[in-house]
Amino acid sequence: MTEVAAKSTTTAKIMDHPLNAWYVAAWDHEVTRKPMSRTIAKRPVALYRTEDGKAVALADSCWHRLAPLSMGKTVGKDGLQCPYHGIVYNSAGRCVSMPAQETINPSATVPSFPIVERYRYVWIWMGDPTLADPELVPDMHQMSSEQWAGDGMTIAADCNYQLILDNLMDLTHEEFVHSSSIGQDELSDSEFITTHEGNKVTVTRWMHNIDAPPFWLKNMRDKFPGFEGKVDRWQIIHFEAPATITIDVGVAKAGTGAPEGDRSQGVNGFVMNTITPETDRSSHYFWAFMRNYCLDSQLITTQLRDGVHGVFGEDEAMLKAQQKAIDANPDYEFYNLNIDAGGMWVRRILDGMLAAEANQSVRA
Amino acid sequence: MAATNIEVWQEAEVTGIADVADGIKRIELAPQLPKRAEPGSHIDLKVQINAEDAKRSYSVVESSADGTTLVISVLKAPLSRGGSTYMHELAVGDRLQITQPLQNFPLRVGAKHYILLAGGVGITAMANMASVLKRLNADYTLVFAGRKRSAMAYLAQLEAEHGSRLEVHVDDEGTSLSVNELLERAGEETELYMCGPIRLMDAVRRGWAELELDPSALRYETFGNSGWYDPEEFTVRVPKLNLEVTVPQGRSMLEALEDAGADMMSDCRKGECGLCEVRITEITGRIDHRDVFYSERQKRQSSKMNCCVSRAITSQTGAKADAARTGGPAVVTIEPN
Numbered sequence: 001m002t003e004v005a006a007k008s009t010t011t012a013k014i015m016d017h018p019l020n021a022w023y024v025a026a027w028d029h030e031v032t033r034k035p036m037s038r039t040i041a042k043r044p045v046a047l048y049r050t051e052d053g054k055a056v057a058l059a060d061s062c063w064h065r066l067a068p069l070s071m072g073k074t075v076g077k078d079g080l081q082c083p084y085h086g087i088v089y090n091s092a093g094r095c096v097s098m099p100a101q102e103t104i105n106p107s108a109t110v111p112s113f114p115i116v117e118r119y120r121y122v123w124i125w126m127g128d129p130t131l132a133d134p135e136l137v138p139d140m141h142q143m144s145s146e147q148w149a150g151d152g153m154t155i156a157a158d159c160n161y162q163l164i165l166d167n168l169m170d171l172t173h174e175e176f177v178h179s180s181s182i183g184q185d186e187l188s189d190s191e192f193i194t195t196h197e198g199n200k201v202t203v204t205r206w207m208h209n210i211d212a213p214p215f216w217l218k219n220m221r222d223k224f225p226g227f228e229g230k231v232d233r234w235q236i237i238h239f240e241a242p243a244t245i246t247i248d249v250g251v252a253k254a255g256t257g258a259p260e261g262d263r264s265q266g267v268n269g270f271v272m273n274t275i276t277p278e279t280d281r282s283s284h285y286f287w288a289f290m291r292n293y294c295l296d297s298q299l300i301t302t303q304l305r306d307g308v309h310g311v312f313g314e315d316e317a318m319l320k321a322q323q324k325a326i327d328a329n330p331d332y333e334f335y336n337l338n339i340d341a342g343g344m345w346v347r348r349i350l351d352g353m354l355a356a357e358a359n360q361s362v363r364a
Numbered sequence: 365m366a367a368t369n370i371e372v373w374q375e376a377e378v379t380g381i382a383d384v385a386d387g388i389k390r391i392e393l394a395p396q397l398p399k400r401a402e403p404g405s406h407i408d409l410k411v412q413i414n415a416e417d418a419k420r421s422y423s424v425v426e427s428s429a430d431g432t433t434l435v436i437s438v439l440k441a442p443l444s445r446g447g448s449t450y451m452h453e454l455a456v457g458d459r460l461q462i463t464q465p466l467q468n469f470p471l472r473v474g475a476k477h478y479i480l481l482a483g484g485v486g487i488t489a490m491a492n493m494a495s496v497l498k499r500l501n502a503d504y505t506l507v508f509a510g511r512k513r514s515a516m517a518y519l520a521q522l523e524a525e526h527g528s529r530l531e532v533h534v535d536d537e538g539t540s541l542s543v544n545e546l547l548e549r550a551g552e553e554t555e556l557y558m559c560g561p562i563r564l565m566d567a568v569r570r571g572w573a574e575l576e577l578d579p580s581a582l583r584y585e586t587f588g589n590s591g592w593y594d595p596e597e598f599t600v601r602v603p604k605l606n607l608e609v610t611v612p613q614g615r616s617m618l619e620a621l622e623d624a625g626a627d628m629m630s631d632c633r634k635g636e637c638g639l640c641e642v643r644i645t646e647i648t649g650r651i652d653h654r655d656v657f658y659s660e661r662q663k664r665q666s667s668k669m670n671c672c673v674s675r676a677i678t679s680q681t682g683a684k685a686d687a688a689r690t691g692g693p694a695v696v697t698i699e700p701n
Contacts, residue, residue: 092472094580102659105636106584107468114473129473130403130496359430360400 011334011347013326015162017041017277018353019127021242022137024274024286025115026122027154031055035080037070039278041126045113046070050078055122056091057113063087063095069110119143121274121286127357138244142270142290149295151305152272152288155316159323161243161275161283162347167315168245168273169203169342171235177314181215181307186233194341199241199349203342207233209254215307216251219267222300223293230254231266237342241349243275268292271308281323287312371408372397372464376434378454385517387440388485389452390425397464398431403493404469404557404585407434410461413446420447421634423489423559423585424465425518434465437517439485446614469557469585471496476553478504479546481568483560487517489585490559494526505531507546509564512536547571557583562590562654586634591654591675598649598676598694602626605700610693617671621700628671629701635673642671642698649678649694671698 025031025040026047035048037060044060046069058080060070067084075081078091088097093112098104114125114132119140125132142148157164167173174183184207192205212220212231220227231251238246252258252266269291276284289308294300336344380392401407401424410417422436438451454460471493478497482490487508497504506526510516513534522530533541547568550556554577558568565584572582595613600621602609611620618640621628630640635655644651644667653663655670662668676694 090580092580094472094583096580101638101657102662103657104579106586106656107632107636109470111470112472128402130500132473 011336011344012162013334014160014280015347015350016280016354017161018242018350018357020125020131020357021127021353022116022123022125022132023243023276024121024284025057025124025276027286028055028117028120028122031122033074035070035072035074037068038284040124040284041277042279043126044068044070045124046080047122048074048080050074050091052077054078054091055115055117056080057115057122057124058089058091058093059111059113061110063089063108063110120288128360138240138274140244140246140272140274142246143272143288147295148270148290148292149297149301150269150288150290151301152286153305153309155285155287155312157275157283157285157316157319158281159283159319160281161277162350163319163322164273164275164283164285164315165239165243165245165346166340166343167319168247169201169237169239169346170339171205171237171247172339173315173318177318178311181311182213184210184213186210192339192341194345196345196349199353201237201239201342201345201349203235203237205235206259208259212251215311216267219269219291219304220251222297223267224253224265227253232256232258234258239342239346241346241353243277245273245275247271247273269304281327285312285316369466369468371466372399373461374464376460376462378456378458378460379433381454381456384437385519386512386515388437388515388517389440390435390437390517391451391454393434393436393460393462394432395434395462395464399464400429400431401427401434401465401492402467403471403496404489405465405467405492406469406489406585407436407465408463409436411447411450413450418447420451423492425488425491426495427465427492431465434462437485437488469583471557472555473500473502475555475581476503477551477555478502479550479554479556480504480506481546481556481558481560481564482506482508483558483564484510484515485517486559486561487522488559490557491518491522493557494522494529498526498529505529507531507533507541509533509541509560510535543567543571547575547577550575550577552578555581555583559585562592566592586636586656591652591673593652593675593677593679595675596677596692596694598678598692598696600671600676601646601695601697602700603645603697611675616673617669617675621671626700630672633672635670638670640670640672641668642700643668644696644698646697647676647694649676649692649696651675651696652677669696669698 031047033049035046046058046060060068062082069080072081072083079088081088086099090096093110095104095108114129116123116134116137118137120143123137172188175187186207190207195202209230232254233251236248250266250268252263256265258266272288274286289304374395374397376393376395379394382390384390406421406423408419408421411420424434425437426435438448440448440452480490480494494506533539597613598611600609607624609620609624611617631637638657651666651669652675654673676696678692678694
């Protein structure tokens, strides 16, 4: 019997999340003068807008007796009043009014989390605020570009965020999970290339001279009415830490040069995904489908949003069932396959971020 | 940043001691359960006074990124309650009980301008903040005021680190700080953080209010250990409990009452929360209100006091010279809650 080196790493079934990173807290339109509560990275956060329209995120728990501030109301220029004893905090989280006494206790503050509004989202930084550089917001520029149109939704996913990243980094599951819309045999048969640099991972897959699956045939016919024939199909998955995945997807008339860069005879979409850990076993999954053709058609925007919503519903059901099975089998491990290369690089990057944070003792 | 303030007690070893100014020692600690110290954080520490445990708070002056080294600085106050004497007798290798860093004085990132004001040993609370603001390329001025250079800790180090962003005021050199002039420089979007003697902090608080600057942009920390007047021994009477207790110079009225067996309510013990408030029914002398719980109006009225920090003094005017003449001790009669 030959002894082999033991498995050098275990693949985490419940992945911890870095805190020194930007996560989407909400769609921009969700945050209003009426405060709302959302749990981000296990911390309840009260989100609201100031009179000037600036988005604010305070810890959703009053300094005094921890009552949820999100149940209170916005007051004055930028204040939020605790619904219990009327203590008011400003957008920096500082107490500005303590109704039952003539002075303000100098220690009375609640954490105010750094916020950046970009790409139709409100991004939040839950870790060390001195490291919250807006330049680190992941690139989702298609969300707010004149060259792209589209819309999206939020999925309340009952699973660890890494399961969603795994799902998006390996699209061979489309053949089985999404057989009626975007799945096809060629997905599993075709080669893919994985590359990584810094906090980014890219997985590229081309399928040449194939039949367009129903979803893509419809899109081709929106741009090229009456289209028939074979297509070249691409899926280029871009991961950017900690949890944003934008997927460059599309098909073009076969042999018209799309793989070489001429996509004029095709249709191109970007599936925008960004995942925010809520707890270890639940996530806020923000997605949108953007396209760069028929930009003026609200009909197509709505059809695509609803179509992708249906497709992602299939993922959601699988992810929830997978999480349940993971929790029901605490003694079983994950095993890895060649198709997991993209997801494994994602884990490598996240592990690095987590280790760096552990060294800085950011984590309590 | 989430200000979790759960006291996690641990052992720490003293790994270095150095004199950094007249009567100020720099004490380096290696905690058993390292946790990174945010700017503005402090540790609580158990000291021994007359063979009894007491708790003291000290700002974290510097810490390594991973929290394995924490530095505090301690001024040996001649009229201290005994804590600083204990701290000054420590030696390398001694072990102490300390908390992980606690946060009551968080630095907000993103203000347009910052003024950090340190009076004397108050520099200990501002040094770490200044380092972080420098790293963030923030627009800040570190204002450091003291009686004489030799009593100002870390001066050379601060000059090297902050260059022209450091502004030094030394009474002995005729460059005393003018609070009014300083506050005139504080614009709408300036946050001022301060730590220092109560006279300085009161002057800034008053000036800030007069200029109608945003009250929430004035940040300070009080460890409740300095007053307008030097502490004196005084007498407290509690008819309801049939008690007459002497409060020595180095002990708070709350502690003295507790020593005498009174069941007192209190919490922060630094004059912030107002829980230890007692009603004053009679006073021979005057109250040196050292808390930040009462408004100026309430302090003038003086019908109640926060006995964790405030004291009775002999002089009616409060002036030190008068105090010496009238003799003492002051007597305050109270009704506890």
